[in-house]
Structures are given as structure tokens and as C-alpha cells.
Amino acid sequence: MDMKSMREYVCWLYYQYLLITGIYVLEPWEKSIFNTVLCTMVAMVIYTSYVFVPIHVRLALEFFSELVRGQPESTVALMNSP
Amino acid sequence: MIRTDEHHSCKGTPMCHSDQKQLQSNSMKNGYHKKEKVQKNGKGDGFHQPRVRGEDSFEEAPMYVAVLTYMGYGIVILFGYFRDFLRAVGFEKCHQAQEREEQKDFVPLYQDFENFYKRNLYTRVRDNWNRPICSLPGPVFDVMERVSDDYNWTFRLTGRTIENVINMGSYNYLGFAENNVDFLKTVAEETRQYGVGVCSTRQELGNLSTHEKLERLVAEFLGVESAMAFGMGFATNSMNIPALVGKGCLILSDELNHTSLILGARLSGATIRVFKHNNMQSLEKMLKDAICSGQPRTHRAWKKILIMVEGIYSMEGSLVRLPEILALKKKYKAYLYLDEAHSIGAVGPTGRGVTEYFGVDPNEVDVLMGTFTKSFGAAGGYIAGKKELVDYLRSHSHSAVYATAMSPPVVEQIIRAIKCIMGVDGTTEGQRRVRQLAENTRYLRSRLKEMGFIIYGNQDSPVVPLLLYLPGKVGAFSRAMLKRKIGVVVVGFPATPITEARARFCVSAAHTREMLDKVLQSLDELGDDIKLKFSRHRSSYRPELYDETDFELDS
Numbered sequence: 001m002d003m004k005s006m007r008e009y010v011c012w013l014y015y016q017y018l019l020i021t022g023i024y025v026l027e028p029w030e031k032s033i034f035n036t037v038l039c040t041m042v043a044m045v046i047y048t049s050y051v052f053v054p055i056h057v058r059l060a061l062e063f064f065s066e067l068v069r070g071q072p073e074s075t076v077a078l079m080n081s082p
Numbered sequence: 083m084i085r086t087d088e089h090h091s092c093k094g095t096p097m098c099h100s101d102q103k104q105l106q107s108n109s110m111k112n113g114y115h116k117k118e119k120v121q122k123n124g125k126g127d128g129f130h131q132p133r134v135r136g137e138d139s140f141e142e143a144p145m146y147v148a149v150l151t152y153m154g155y156g157i158v159i160l161f162g163y164f165r166d167f168l169r170a171v172g173f174e175k176c177h178q179a180q181e182r183e184e185q186k187d188f189v190p191l192y193q194d195f196e197n198f199y200k201r202n203l204y205t206r207v208r209d210n211w212n213r214p215i216c217s218l219p220g221p222v223f224d225v226m227e228r229v230s231d232d233y234n235w236t237f238r239l240t241g242r243t244i245e246n247v248i249n250m251g252s253y254n255y256l257g258f259a260e261n262n263v264d265f266l267k268t269v270a271e272e273t274r275q276y277g278v279g280v281c282s283t284r285q286e287l288g289n290l291s292t293h294e295k296l297e298r299l300v301a302e303f304l305g306v307e308s309a310m311a312f313g314m315g316f317a318t319n320s321m322n323i324p325a326l327v328g329k330g331c332l333i334l335s336d337e338l339n340h341t342s343l344i345l346g347a348r349l350s351g352a353t354i355r356v357f358k359h360n361n362m363q364s365l366e367k368m369l370k371d372a373i374c375s376g377q378p379r380t381h382r383a384w385k386k387i388l389i390m391v392e393g394i395y396s397m398e399g400s401l402v403r404l405p406e407i408l409a410l411k412k413k414y415k416a417y418l419y420l421d422e423a424h425s426i427g428a429v430g431p432t433g434r435g436v437t438e439y440f441g442v443d444p445n446e447v448d449v450l451m452g453t454f455t456k457s458f459g460a461a462g463g464y465i466a467g468k469k470e471l472v473d474y475l476r477s478h479s480h481s482a483v484y485a486t487a488m489s490p491p492v493v494e495q496i497i498r499a500i501k502c503i504m505g506v507d508g509t510t511e512g513q514r515r516v517r518q519l520a521e522n523t524r525y526l527r528s529r530l531k532e533m534g535f536i537i538y539g540n541q542d543s544p545v546v547p548l549l550l551y552l553p554g555k556v557g558a559f560s561r562a563m564l565k566r567k568i569g570v571v572v573v574g575f576p577a578t579p580i581t582e583a584r585a586r587f588c589v590s591a592a593h594t595r596e597m598l599d600k601v602l603q604s605l606d607e608l609g610d611d612i613k614l615k616f617s618r619h620r621s622s623y624r625p626e627l628y629d630e631t632d633f634e635l636d637s
Contacts, residue, residue, distance in 0.1 A: 012611075016613065018554065019552065019554040019555050019558055019612060019613075020150055020154065020552065020554065021153065021154060021157055021554070022153070022154030022155065022157050022158045022552065022553050022554045023157065023554070024554040024557065024558055025158060025203070025206040025207055025553065025554060025557055026158070026161055026206070027206075027233055030161055034157070034161075
């Protein structure tokens, strides 16, 4: 029962996607081409973000934490030298 | 203004002193200057009050709708280029007309945007237009079912008929497209007497007595001196404007005028300037510029300035601003050509058109033009006005001199329709229909607004455009409505701006409340299904309006 209404809802969402992008008027093989291209691009975006985003986030966090740690050290050095 | 003129005109004559005193006392009698009257109530019996016209609404869609529309068109155009490439390379057969091999080096015939659009966008959704009908276009009609095996390049009829489809597309405003035997008795009589073909032009041997009767009746119906009827509505505009204006004249035409007016203006050879739709400041500025600077190179005065407007604009449903235009016309001494194709019979308390709706004397409009196609259920057009104008057109208009005269059954249909509306035939059927049309229009428009659709136009116009915007939804809407047994007309690019595709409903007096309710219910469901309710001015939900009380007040 729930599966059926879920399926209907997903079908309705696909219909909205067809109408909004204008794909609704195209022939089935053209629809397939467009869907393939779109899915490929989305897959590439997901893959790139999966591979690179954690590394970049870690590097950014290291950079900012070094800034914060570096500040008290340099002030201590300044105070020590007369 | 008038006082000073009178003052000056008396200067030279010996008897002017006493006259002057009298004139002064006369014009100062009421204590104020006699200014130009904006609108004159021609009837004078106080029944037809000058009506304040409601505002036209042209609500703008939210920004995301415009963005999505452009995106949709962009994607389909990209695919269009892809398909054109395939056709050029030879992978795919080209179904449309193509130049021959020998002509490939000449100037290309099919490369412009119009042909590209037709090949790649219009053909994909072509099954929503030119649907064959096999009954009369009354409030319900029968549509022949047709399918296409190769994506709308060719069609074949399956042989089945879709019956009792509600007709929301025909210009049947007063419901005269009917085949009721009682109403058509006189038409049958006339056909028996005169036959169907006239076989001549009005000027030669085609001027039948029915034509004269019709013209007198039309003049009486409109309240003008004289009228002339032509066989074709489009030709009435395109063939008569060249007879009225020529080189050295100026035509000020509204932005959204019909093709027949534009064609007539171009054929005449006059200079054409376009003012923004219903915008009186733009029109006044153009009039001022025209009178100050005159003709383009020689700066001579214009021979004639003709303002061309329509009563109801068929794609927007907006009404003309007639009182303001009449004021401008009087001030700058221009002429007015009013095309009442959709408004005659459909607006006004007794169906006399926009002049009656605004309470204006029809003799103030110089040329009144209209068609019999829409409200009268016949074919043809008329031009009405002063007797000199119509007599001039009888001999100088191309349509009058060369076109075949109107067919007698059609003439009789118009005569009986006009008699019905005027009430001359002894029944109140005509007035009932006019009132029913106004009621249906108000009902449909208010309910659609409540539901949250974007509707253009004036609240009293029976033409109701419902905006769809996205190219994908245009085809889906029309097909889904036909599946629900409602026939609608959707309009897309060349007739409307590219981002404002719409469905146009034409309300009819023959529609019953149940039919309108069925249409509204289907639109409600479809609006939620396809997401068409873009309006941001949604009013609060109101309960159903009851015609009569069906609950007991004291039980």
C-alpha cells in the first residue's frame, strides 16, 4: 500500500521534471539521451565531491587552527624580548 | 478655451458689443467654464449610465517561472539543432519541405527561425490544433479521434468520435451557433427563395433586397446613420482601410492589434506608428509629436491621423479605454477606427458593444467596424458610421467592388440574430442570452481567480486567457483537457510573446452552470496535477455561492 503510493508519488515527480525541463515534448530516445547526460553530470559531481571535499575541508580546518595556535606563541615571543 | 475663441471671433463685427455681453453672460451662467466633455450620454434617458471600466489585470508570474520557461525553450531548441544536424547529415529523413538538390546553393528558404520553430517545436505538439470536428460548434460538440504513428508528421483518423466534449474555444458568445428548427425557419425560407449562391458582386448584379434590409438593421442596432456589410470579416479590415487612408496619412495602431488591421494598414501605404497597448500617455505623446513635426521629410501637415483600436483584444481579453481615446481624438482632431470583432453582442447591457458599455454616443466614433462571425453565428463583417462614409466605401472599397456578395442564408441568420438581440421578434430570448453571457463571464473569471490561476484581461470580457508559460505544459494541458472531454484552445509562440503561452477560454451564453462547474473542477484538478496555479494574490477560500437558499431559515 505504502509502496504503491510512494511509486505514484515518484511517477508524479518524474512527470513534473518532464514538464518543467520541457523534455515532455521530445521523442523517447531523445528523453533517454537527455536523462543519460544529466545523470552522468550529476554522478560526476557526486563523485568529485566525495573524493575531494573531505580533503579540502580537513586542509581548511588545519589552516585556521594553525592561525589560532600561532597567535599566542608570537605574542609570548614579543613579550620575552626586551 | 471656448470662451476666448468666441471672444476673438466677435472682434471685427459692429454689433459685437451687445453680443459679447450676452455670450459672456450665457457661458458664465452656470458659474464654470464649459469644458470639453469626456463622454456624452447619447441616449439621454438616464438608463445607460456611463460605466467606469474595471482595471485590466496583467499579473506577472513569479521569477522562477520565467527562468524555467527560458530553460525549457533552451533545451528544446538545443535538441532542435541536434535533429537538424541529423537531418542534414542524412541519418534521418526530413519530412518537411526541402529545397531540391540543384537549389542548395541558392538563398536558403527554410533556415529562418520561423521554419526552425515549426519543424522542431510546433510539430512535436501539433496534435493539439486543427482537430477535426463533426458536429456544430455549440456548447458541446463531437471531436473526431485521430492518432499519429510518426510523432505528429502525419495523422490518421481512427474512425471513433469523442462525443459531448464541452466547447470552450468557439467564438459562440451568444449561442447563435445552433440548429434548432424553430429558430431557423426564416433562414430556410430565405434559402428556398434566393438559393445559396449570389454569383455576382454587390456592384454588379449581387445587391439583393436582403442585403439592404441587413444594412438598415445593422445601422439601427448600432445607433448610427448607415452601415455596409461584407462577406468576410478579415477582408473587411484589410480591404477597407486602404480605401480610407493612403500616402500622406498617419495610422496610430495599438501594439496588440489583429493581423487584419496590420495588413490593411500596410496595404494602404500610410505611415504606421505603434503605441503601447492601452497606454494613453504613449498615444498622446505620439499625437503631439505627429502634429508638431508633420510628415517625415517635408514636415507638411498630415492629411489624416487615424487611431486604430479594438473593442476587446482577443489574446489578452482587455477592453479599450474608449472615453480617454475619444477625449484625445477630439483634442488633437484625429479619427478613430474601432474594431469591435469580439465585443459586439458580447459586452454592454443590451449587447451593443463597447460604446454602450462606456455610455458613449456611437456617432462619436468615426468608423465602427465589426464582424458577424463571433456573436451572431454567421460570417462576414460590417462597417458603420456616417452616411457619407458608407456611401464612399460602397464605391471605393476593394471588398465592395470585387468580392462576391454575402450568401442569402447567412444574411438571414444575421438578421434573425440581430432581431433576437434587439427583441424585435417579440421574445426576450436575446436579452436573456446577453445577461446569461455576462453572468457566465463573471462567474468563470471570479472562480478562476479564486483558484489561483493567472488570468489576463478585464473582468467583463468573455475572452479569458489562462497563462501556462512553460512549453512542456502547453501540450500536456491541452491533451489532458481533451481526455477529460473539454476542448480548449492553447496558443503559443507566434501569436503571443514567446514566454507567455496561454490557454484561451471563450465563454458562451449557451453554457449552463453545470458545464462551467465541470470545467472549473477539471481545471482545479489539472492545476494541482500540472502545477499551474502561479498567482500570488490568492484570495481566501470562500464557500460555494448558493443560487437560492436550500436551508430552512426557521424550522
